Amino acid sequence: MTSTNQTTKDRVVIFDTTLRDGEQCPGATMTFEEKLAVADLLDEMGVDIIEAGYPAASNGDFEAVSEIARRTKRAIVAGLARTIPNDIDRAGEAVRFAERSRIHIFVSTSPVHMKYKLQKTPDEVLAMSIASVTRARNLIDDVEWSAEDGTRTEVDFLCRCVEAVIKAGATTINIPDTVGYTTPDEYRALFRTVRERVPNSDKAVFSVHCHNDLGMAVANSLAGVEGGARQIECTINGIGERAGNAALEEVVMAMRVRGDAYPYETGIDSTMLTRASKMVSNATSFPVQYNKAIVGRNAFAHESGIHQDGMLKHTQTYEIMEPQSVGVSKTSLVMGKHSGRAAFRSKLEEMGYRLSDNQLQDVFARFKDLADRKKVVYDEDIEALVDENIATAHD
Numbered sequence: 001m002t003s004t005n006q007t008t009k010d011r012v013v014i015f016d017t018t019l020r021d022g023e024q025c026p027g028a029t030m031t032f033e034e035k036l037a038v039a040d041l042l043d044e045m046g047v048d049i050i051e052a053g054y055p056a057a058s059n060g061d062f063e064a065v066s067e068i069a070r071r072t073k074r075a076i077v078a079g080l081a082r083t084i085p086n087d088i089d090r091a092g093e094a095v096r097f098a099e100r101s102r103i104h105i106f107v108s109t110s111p112v113h114m115k116y117k118l119q120k121t122p123d124e125v126l127a128m129s130i131a132s133v134t135r136a137r138n139l140i141d142d143v144e145w146s147a148e149d150g151t152r153t154e155v156d157f158l159c160r161c162v163e164a165v166i167k168a169g170a171t172t173i174n175i176p177d178t179v180g181y182t183t184p185d186e187y188r189a190l191f192r193t194v195r196e197r198v199p200n201s202d203k204a205v206f207s208v209h210c211h212n213d214l215g216m217a218v219a220n221s222l223a224g225v226e227g228g229a230r231q232i233e234c235t236i237n238g239i240g241e242r243a244g245n246a247a248l249e250e251v252v253m254a255m256r257v258r259g260d261a262y263p264y265e266t267g268i269d270s271t272m273l274t275r276a277s278k279m280v281s282n283a284t285s286f287p288v289q290y291n292k293a294i295v296g297r298n299a300f301a302h303e304s305g306i307h308q309d310g311m312l313k314h315t316q317t318y319e320i321m322e323p324q325s326v327g328v329s330k331t332s333l334v335m336g337k338h339s340g341r342a343a344f345r346s347k348l349e350e351m352g353y354r355l356s357d358n359q360l361q362d363v364f365a366r367f368k369d370l371a372d373r374k375k376v377v378y379d380e381d382i383e384a385l386v387d388e389n390i391a392t393a394h395d
């Protein structure tokens with residue numbers, strides 16, 4: 001079902017920030033052991049860069065980032081830092097045992113952030129950016145620079161900063177939509193403009209980092225990629241500050257299922273997405289909404305009779321991807337008041353019952369009565385209905 005009409009696909013790098021931006025959301029704190037388990041799974045799943053935390057934030061964060069750096073086999077391990085020298089040194093220290101490591105420096109570049117949050121002039125922010133990237137490059141070859149609140153930054157100033165930090169050695173340039181304000185068209189155009197206007201832009205990889213305040217984080221991320229970005233920053237289940245970040249499972253599957261519209265590939269083993277979602281949900285105690293795309297419990301569940309009938313005839317009637325492609329063993333036809341006779345018969349057969357037409361008619365009528373009273377009818381309820389029917393027939 002995955003689109004195949006595109007032969008050459010550009011590689012997009014997946015930068016997972018579940019353990020940093022994700023953990024930053026209220027109530028999502030993970031223990032040391034939980035962070036290690038999540039990092040191991042991300043590495044196994046094929047995430048290219050794991051942002052393991054913000055080492056200067058606390059000793060706990062420092063220890064977790066260091067241990068993740070030591071044990072990660074494949075992925076690059078990144079540590080976040082402000083432009084402050086101590087932050088950069090702590091990040092460098094924490095990631096130094098990784099096979100491949102990155103320091104990720106961020107600084108606000110929008111007028112509102114520079115004036116009120118940093119209380120710095122644009123020239124000061126520019127100087128801080130250059131100094132911090134230079135310092136980080138003395139520790140490590142792989143340095144990312146992020147223009148916090150990039151989508152509300154004046155484009156001329158953004159271009160000046162990007163050019164200067166690339167000269168100072170930044171290898172990845174991230175333009176975050178920190179407050180989830182942009183739209184797909186705007187974000188795509190922003191990347192095109194910056195890449196066109198900055199003379200040395202081809203020396204760095206451009207990155208998207210989208211928050212979901214208006215529910216557009218995934219659409220914006222994909223638009224940024226169309227504008228030339230080749231790194232997507234995202235989190236499992238889309239957890240993150242406020243309304244969260246772009247969900248990793250959604251961006252990955254959007255590119256896979258709609259390869260005709262998004263001719264890009266990632267290194268993610270999508271069959272591990274459901275496992276990752278469950279692990280992060282358990283570790284953070286953040287439930288996954290039932291109707292969440294890709295990993296919600298209803299993502300491959302059908303209740304209405306018309307849909308169930310269609311699904312029994314051909315799965316592509318109501319599913320655009322195979323459940324197995326994201327690690328779900330099978331589609332579920334949920335038995336409820338909207339279910340039809342065809343689905344009910346199929347359910348009975350799956351449970352090992354072969355009923356005559358008369359029996360089926362009787363059990364189906366009882367099932368409908370029950371379904372009017374109960375939200376979901378479980379297998380045990382159906383067993384009881386069949387047993388009742390058999391018992392009545394023997395009376």
Ligand code: KIV
Pocket residue numbers: 021106146147148149174176177178179209211
């Ligand atoms: O949203 C944001 O701007 C961030 C930066 C630290 C990259 O998370």
Ligand code: ZN
Pocket residue numbers: 021176178209211241245
């Ligand atoms: Zn963020």
